[in-house]
Amino acid sequence: MKKYITLEKYFKSQSIIKKNNKLKIFIYIIVILLLLIIMFSLYTIFKWHIDNLKIKKINKEIKDNINIKTNNINGELVNPPNNKNSNYYYYINYPFYNIDFSNLLSKNKDTVAFIRVINTIINYPVVKTINNNYYLKHSFDKKENDAGWIYMDYRNNINDLDDNTIIYGHRRLDGTMFGTLKNVLSSTWQNNIDNYIIYFSTLNENMIFQIFSIYTIKRENYYITTTFSNDNEKQKWIYTMKKRNISPINTEVNTNDKFLTLSTCYGNSTKRLVIHAKLIKKQKNK
Secondary structure (H helix, E strand, C coil): CCCCCCHHHHHHHHHHHHHHHHHHHHHHHHHHHHHHHHHHHHHHHHHHHHHHHHHHHHHHHHHHHCEEEECCCCCEECCCCCCCCCCHHHHCCCCCEEEECHHHHHHCCCEEEEEEECCCCCEEEEECCCCCCHHHCECCCCCECCCCCCEECCCCCCCCCCCEEEEECCECCCCCECHHHHHHHCHHHHCCHHHCEEEEEECCEEEEEEEEEEEEEECCCHHHCCCCCCHHHHHHHHHHHHHHCCCCCCCCCCCCCCEEEEEEEECEEEEEEEEEEEEEEEEECC
16 A cells, blocks of 8 residues: 655655755865865965975075175264264174175176174075065065065165165064064063164165164054155154154164164064164275
């Protein structure tokens, strides 16, 4: 004897089957998405590792082939303050670093300078091109690399420094590029008076800059102003940058000074770690 079911039960069973099928499809989609995320994450980690290895190789080649000498302390003093107790007169006794750029230029003709920050591993040639995007994704050998390189703002004039010369670099987790710039935020770094200078050499001159402001801030364009239309605008900028300073140092700064600004990401892409320094001494690069 055949067993019949009601239409109501039939449609109910069909509905359950459809729900089960939808659930299976949903689970399949989730699994596929998770697999794709895992694969992308593994690829990202692998690429990050490969990029780091390439950067370390380039750095080794640079250090093996570049000639860096500690030069004498003699040079032209820049805008010396009247206050003889100023730290300025302590820092001008530091010797210059003299850089032989010939090997660097043979590897990359975009080379315009060399920078060193005390008690970090920042010791790099600086490049410059026609925009601020290229060296975000290309290393010193001009090959694609997410580590990028240390580069100067394309708006800056390397032969006759602007009011404010801007240097950018990625904050890499392995410490390369501007990865160790975060050291300046520690009390140990800040409490050492010998840390507050930056060595900066171009093809024409060796220079020493004295740091006057360290801070973190949300991304903006004001601090990377390169030139000022008048002294009032420049003084306003100086006041703002000094007010942001979180370090214990109190450096005298005025509108006759030339500035060097270092900028990198901090925390995430919406924040910046910034250092400002003023030029205190220079000499011809022989």
